[in-house]
Amino acid sequence: MDHAIRAEGLRKRYGDNQAVDGVDLLVPAGTILGVLGPNGAGKTTTVRMLATLLPPDDGHAVVAGHDVTKDPKAVRAKIGLTGQYAAVDQRLTGRENLYLIGVLHRLGRRAAKARADGMIERFGLAEAADRLSRTYSGGMRRRLDLAASLLADPAVLFLDEPTTGLDPASRNDLWAMIRSEVAGGLTVLLTTQYLEEADQLADRVAVIDKGHVIADGTPDELKRKVGEERLDVTVAHAADAPAVAAALARATTVSPTVTPDGRTVSMTVPGGMLGIPTAMAALGEARVEIVDLAVRRPTLDDVFLALTGGARAMERSAA
Amino acid sequence: MTTVLEDWRALVWRHLLHLRRMPDKLVSATVLPMVFVVLFGVLFGSAISIPNGDYREFIMAGIFTQVMITAVPNTAIGTLEDLGNGLVDRFRSLPMTPSAVLVGRTVGDTALRAVTCVAMTAVGLLIGWRIDSGVGAALAGFGILLLFGFTMAWVGALLGMKVRSPEAAASMPSVLLMPLMFLSSAYIPLGGLPGWLRAIAEWNPISAVAGALRELWGNPAAAGDSFAARNPVPMALLWLALILAVVVPAAVRNYRTAATR
Structure with missing residues (x-):
């Protein structure tokens, strides 16, 4: 190919x-x-x-x-x-912007004009075509x-x-x-x-x-590679996080990771949604104060953690 | 070559549209120069006298020259803005002539300077300045003035790419050009200067431009015996051609690499 x-x-x-x-x-x-x-x-x-x-x-x-x-x-x-x-170009209209690009692509002025009009229609910009793109x-x-x-x-x-x-x-x-x-x-x-x-x-x-x-x-x-569903458990006190991680590891045989702030324990859930009750039971036995519990799909952070062996948390804080 | 011209035309068209859409820029490009004409012509003209004529007649060419130089930072800032804009990446990813963006900017800014000249000429004529030569010579004078403005626009474009901040773009051109401006015949006849300083001032490109304007407009000259002082028109053309020959390729080369940071 x-x-x-x-x-x-x-x-x-x-x-x-x-x-x-x-x-x-x-x-x-x-x-x-x-x-x-x-x-x-x-x-x-x-x-x-x-x-x-x-x-x-x-x-x-x-x-x-x-x-x-x-x-x-x-x-x-x-x-x-x-x-x-x-x-x-914010000081040109939408149509003028496209015309300029057309001319610079060496289409010739007339063809550039026609192509600009065509693109305006195709991209749903007809009503705004003759307004400055700044607006x-x-x-x-x-x-x-x-x-x-x-x-x-x-x-x-x-x-x-x-x-x-x-x-x-x-x-x-x-x-x-x-x-x-x-x-x-x-x-x-x-x-x-x-x-x-x-x-x-x-x-x-x-x-x-x-x-x-x-x-x-x-x-x-x-x-x-990352696993489908992820479970995030946020504890009230960072000191409880290792206990939660240990409890989850015992119950599910997956080793969870703890986020850099030390308060959220994150893991893939073996067996997808069906693995959730097992994890819940383990949390109940750990008897720690839990402030948030979320099941979510993998994010780029998880892909990274998985691919870099969990050795490096991403600097990006907003996931 | 026709495709190159077409690229230039397109970018000049873009800049002229910009000018039409920024009336505040037209105001700032005309008001202060008109104030300068009144300030130098009426106030200084009433206090200063020169050996071979009226200072008001003498100084107009100097103010025209000065205004072209004080506009250099505007071009520098504009060029810096052009580079900082994501649009330049688009332009650079097109199969277009690399010089077109700079040609658009410099020709556009020269057009703005032409508007400035019209405003200044009107005020100058009101306060009693006269062109004492033929129509052809008068127009040739304005031609040289605009060629000087165009050359200074290229200098501004180059400086705008050399510096990295708008503050530097606003101040650097003045730091470089103002001493050159004062050490010329733009404001004063050079007769009273010590010999060596006078020689430098007479061969200064700004003196050549101011001298050429005075000769073509039939205004009092700064006088002088050197070849440069006696032949201001060819000297001005030679200087401008020389500066353009150096600055234009340097600016285009900088443009090619400036966005590859």
Whole structure:
């Protein structure tokens, strides 16, 4: 099968910081690769190298059939890029923004105008098309941004944390748009901090940490590594946490982890929901004051804890 | 080449739209320069006299030159803002000419300076300044003035990419350019300066521009015996061509790498 993106041994260093340290990626045409990782893992740097914005220190990459360092212009003609911040000109209207991108893609003025009008319709921006994009909501600005990225029919689309700062409804809209584009043959590389987003969109996921790909597979394979359901038990006094962890370990043969604040004991539940009563019974016997109890789906934190052997808790506090 | 021109045209179009949508910028680009014309022309003009004519006639070229220099920080800040905006990543991921963003910014800012010149000319004529030459020479004068403004816009664009903070972008150009400004014939005739200082001032590019404007507008000249002082128009064109030849490629090179932080 044809690979729309093929990266081998990409490296980039900023001063003392080895931001990307030998990343290999392989994305078959017409699929979505989710690149999952915390802030500072090297996701954005990787995307910037693949999108020709940043020359790699080492390694090479072929995107849409062209080498990013040897023939960046040919790559640029075939890619779209949507970064973390909506890259629209706030002092231009939506229509003017798209027209400008069309002209700069060398479509010619008349074709750029027609294409801009088409994208306005397709992305549901007709009513706002002639207003300055400064007045747009976050969701509309994102849609305009995506329309700009897709205007020249790219073969490969880079989405760098595309739903950061979006409300759930706008996020779902954006996901639906991305899915329909991929159905039309587009290849997407999506970076995200959210397992759920990768789960919803990606065919395959590469987990990246400290500039390395530490795991890759389908979302289901990754989740199986972590276990399906998670149980979080928050105790009133941090001193009770080890007792709770021990009680749960005895009852379920899974060793729980304690969060950095020392008050929440977290574990996968063997047997899914059916394992909950066993865990509850163990908690009852531990006789400690419990302030919160939650059963939830795995988050990126859990994937990380599992993949890094629980040795390192993520710095990200909001899970 | 036609695609390059098309990219330039598109980015200039973008900047002109910006200007139309920022009326406050038009106000700030015209009010203060008009105040300068009144201040220098009427107040200083009434107190200062020069050997070969009226100071009011003499100083107009100096104020025009000064206003082009004081606009440099605006271009520097604008360029810095352009780079800090996510939009530059988009531009850099397009198959467009890298120079287009800077061409848009510098041509757009020069257009704004042309508006400034119109406002200043109107006030100058009101307070009694006159152009004592033909229409062709007068227009050639404004041509050189705008070419100087365009050159200074490129200097601003380069400085904007060299510094990393808006504060530095606002102050650095003045630190570099104001001494050059004072050590020129923009405000004063150079006859009273000691010999060595006078030589430096006469060969100063700003003196060349101010001198060229005075010659083309038929205003009193700063006088001087050096080749530079006697041939201000060719000297001005030579200087501006030289500065552009250095600054434009440097700015474009900086733009290519500036966003790769």
